[in-house]
Amino acid sequence: MTMTAQAGVGQNARPFIHGPEEAAVLEALRSGQYNHSGITDEFETRIARFLGVADTVAVASGTTALHIALLAAGVGPGHEVIVPSFTFCATVQAVLAVGARPRFIEVNPRTLCVESQEVLDALTSHTRAVLPVLYGGRAVDLTDAQPTLAERCISIVEDAAHAFGSHQGTRRVGATGALTCFSFGPIKNLTCGLGGMLVPRTPQEADICRRLRGLGIVESPARRAKTTTYTVDGFGLRAQMSSLNAAIGIAQLAHFPQAEAKRRALWRAYSAALQDVPGLALIDVDVDRSVPHLCAVRVLHDRDRVFHTLRERGIGVGTHYPPNHLQPAFAQWRRPLPVTEQVGREIMTLPFHQHLTDTDITRVADELRQALTQGTAR
CATH class of the missing domain: 3.40.640.10 (Type I PLP-dependent aspartate aminotransferase-like (Major domain))
Known part of the structure; x- marks a missing residue:
């Protein structure tokens, strides 16, 4: 059964307006x-x-x-x-x-x-x-x-x-x-x-x-x-x-100092919540020096099943990005890129925007862990 998207976690990304x-x-x-x-x-x-x-x-x-x-x-x-x-x-x-x-x-x-x-x-x-x-x-x-x-x-x-x-x-x-x-x-x-x-x-x-x-x-x-x-x-x-x-x-x-602090805090919260989750690799954005734009992970096995399971449960995951050398428009410049092709099969981005709360991060991490576990149990 498809669940109604929850506010916050149901969107992969969302603008944040400060007021002025x-x-x-x-x-x-x-x-x-x-x-x-x-x-x-x-x-x-x-x-x-x-x-x-x-x-x-x-x-x-x-x-x-x-x-x-x-x-x-x-x-x-x-x-x-x-x-x-x-x-x-x-x-x-x-x-x-x-x-x-x-x-x-x-x-x-x-x-x-x-x-x-x-x-x-x-x-x-x-x-x-x-x-x-x-x-x-x-x-x-x-x-x-x-x-x-x-x-x-x-x-x-x-x-x-x-x-x-x-x-x-x-x-x-x-x-x-x-x-x-x-x-x-x-x-x-x-x-x-x-x-x-x-x-x-x-x-x-x-x-x-x-x-x-x-x-x-x-x-x-x-x-x-x-x-x-x-x-x-x-x-x-x-x-x-x-x-x-x-x-x-x-x-x-x-208001950028607030945005900078919030985005770093969100990424660090994901990093802590996803520690030691088997079958998952968090992409390192060098958070101490970066203002993270997104939170990306590599799902090492069965990414598509995990992606659709999370979407059905109201979690707004995305895929950023499909490799370009495999796109029809760029086929004439295609060359073997095995690392990129593997990453393209594994990449998934988690909800990441300044409306999210610590509770939202915990929910996404829990749902992701459960989706991964379900796949292992099969």
Whole structure:
């Protein structure tokens, strides 16, 4: 019998609104400026201050951020981008959008992130960029690969959709020197409703990103308003972040310390509750330095049965993600990736959002343990 989904545990992910967002959106609505506006500029400034970087560029989505970042890094037709197969398909679609080819590589099954040696082993004469995915919020340290990548003029473009607020060493993700892309989608660590952001490496790259997001127009919106013409000097997208989304982001950022603490506490609660559960491996997000975006486990036997059992019992489990090299759209770039394929058969994500309580975590852990035990008893 299918049980009615319980509040909290019935949803795999859910936005968390702190309260001031509603008033912020209303104020933005009343301003009459719904495209990129001074509110968007203010959001960029506040995020840059939070990260400790010189500049940020707000865009319409995390996928758009990746698209623009790859273009800004000079990636195009004939180039290869090294990317894990184990990521959301948006990462790969951004590579195709610039006319490049994905070169899929393995991840560490303990972290589900790429490592330097895998990157170095995958390099070819066509490699123009490496696109590490910061799965679950965990920073990816490619220090050992950086000398070779720099020597060959290969850019690191970080997909940090999961990792806003996380640290690599003493610095926030985004402040480590890579061209970093964040998502501020509905269920991310910080939400704008919908949106994304790039952290450029240089002022020149920031200018390129701003032109790419604004239809190739050289002048800023504020400057255009004071002149009778404008200049288009190249390709561009309509990819600005609306002031309405930026207003939500500003309100969210003011409460980010609470979000950071809550998400770490939830992950630690799961870690404690799932200790010594047989047939289960918790994916390590390096919680002391990360702001976890999700809580993922590998179900070592009979994942599909466990998944459906939990769904029937009102537990909102998910699968993040099916491997991309096995997808029909990316079949021409398929190569053997046995670790990724095994992880794809085992991965399951547990309910993870700021509405959850300790009681909710206990219930999910108990239901998961029971589902695993039922399978063993058969």
